[in-house]
Amino acid sequence: MALLEIENLLKTYRTPDGRRLTVVDVPKFQLEAGEQVALSGPSGTGKTTFLNLIAGILTADSGQVRLDGRDLSALSEPERDRQRASVVGYIFQTFNLLQGFTCLENVLLGMSFGPGVDHGRARGLLERVGLGDRLDYFPRQLSTGQQQRVAVARALANRPKLVLADEPTGNLDPGHASQAMDLIRGLCSEQGSALLLVSHDPSVLGRFARCESLARLNRATRMEGEP
């Protein structure tokens, strides 16, 4: 059984003028355990909404998201929260670090909602991403690249089965972007976590053996006449 199975996933929003706008309409998508897949797509193709649906942050209007054998639509909100904390690691484009907390606390907080706090592992992860000497630094005291590495450490802290990465190199220069991709893919491989990454950067997408176009996958974004 695949780690992630999506069937007929539909998400719509109501626009200010009262119309329903379909943002995600994905008939089928699968991801195997440990697999690393990239989804390409320019802005407006519903990338973040798609990832939020998989993470259980948003709920679909219809269709199924089966993650680790559990249908998210059948779970209550607290169950989805628990599932997200223990099965999913999320790397955001803007990192979304908590500014009032140190690097170590950001990682520990990620753990605290999941299987449990493990100070040793949190320190080890931060050392692994090269921030062993920055444990007590606050995000504002770090460079953009360092903040990104904290976000990676936090996403992997609970040994998630699936890591979602939303434009993880979007705020980095090409040199740091390359390093960040090596780090993310390397850590996911080490832990056996599957990786689903969305990006519009060809240099990032070119690293993946499996790369799909979200514009093709998501019927909601297909232009008239596209197959």
Added chain:
Amino acid sequence: MTLWLLVRRSLRQHLLSTVVTALSLALAGGLLMSVWVVKRQARATFTGQTGAWDAVLGARGAKLQLVLNALFHLEASAGNVPFADYQLVASNRAVALAIPIAVGDNYLGYRIVGTLTNLFTDAEAAPGRRFRLRDGGRWFEDGYREAVVGSFVAQRLGLKPGDTFKPYHGLNFNPKEQHDDEYVVTGVLEPSNTPADRVLWIPLAGLQNMSGHAAATATDVSAVLVKLRSPLAGQQLDLLYNKQGDRLTLAWPLGAVLAQLFDKMGWFDQVLELVACLVALVAAGSVLASIYNSLSARRRDLAILRALGARRVTVFASIVLEAASVAALGMVLAWGFYAVILMAVAAVIRAQTGVVLDPWAWDPVLILAPLALVALGALAGVLPAFKAYGNPVAENLAPQS
């Protein structure tokens, strides 16, 4: 651990509003505790001061005025009691002890009371406690211009045995009204924590015959302090003086008479309590407002927490706990406010009446009021907590593509 970490960091991030809100709650808590304790202690202490005596006999008038004048050395005397009436009540078989007092003079604003030495030797300062002199002193002798000075007066005026003073006429100090008679201090009372500490005591005859006093009333006294042999004796004297007689007033039972004082001041207590409660409500409102306003700036942080797997109830609990923590911090400070307020109030009451309140005495309100205010603070956090509870996650994370 997670909740405390969230609360601690949030409080630190909003340090100024945390401190201001905690201080306003501290003021409310301090006021509430002070009002309550002062009210309770004042009632208990004032009532306790009468314990050495059962009744006061004085000129026809208000019983409360009589008691305040004779026992607390406040208010003016309602009039004089002929010496024969003092002798009559003193010889009554129902009376265990009767001591006359006379007032009408002061020294630099402190009241001078004329009495007999057996006030100190035969009567008690308070139940179970005798008057005692400091080392090197002795009681005055009737018939001499001698004085025993209360500890508070001695401390304020720097009087000691061997010092002399000339009384001033009237209960209020007027430098133009000085008598010619000169008195020698023979002793200073040990602090009795009673109104006696605020008085200069001289022989009864000394005050009666002070130069310039009317000769016609030279043998009258201002009041007679009465110790009864039994409670039944009080009823007998009450009948004699209050119901059948029309010249004198017997203030008895003293507890009931003093209760009138607190009943008269009841509205003042209620106003103070109302003010304290209003301050508490305003402080609780400021907890609500400060946390509610901070939520706008924290929407993204809350969304991040939810994205990491925090449940709605965790977010809700963290906000309520934060509000309760601000209140708890305020209550720690409230004990400090309470101590300062009560020490100031106790000093004023002691200076005005001689009655001593104990700021460090235990009272259940010292725990109950802080607990109630912490609960109120937590309650004030519920509305912002509901707002945080409903904070949409996806909308408040990074902008959607």
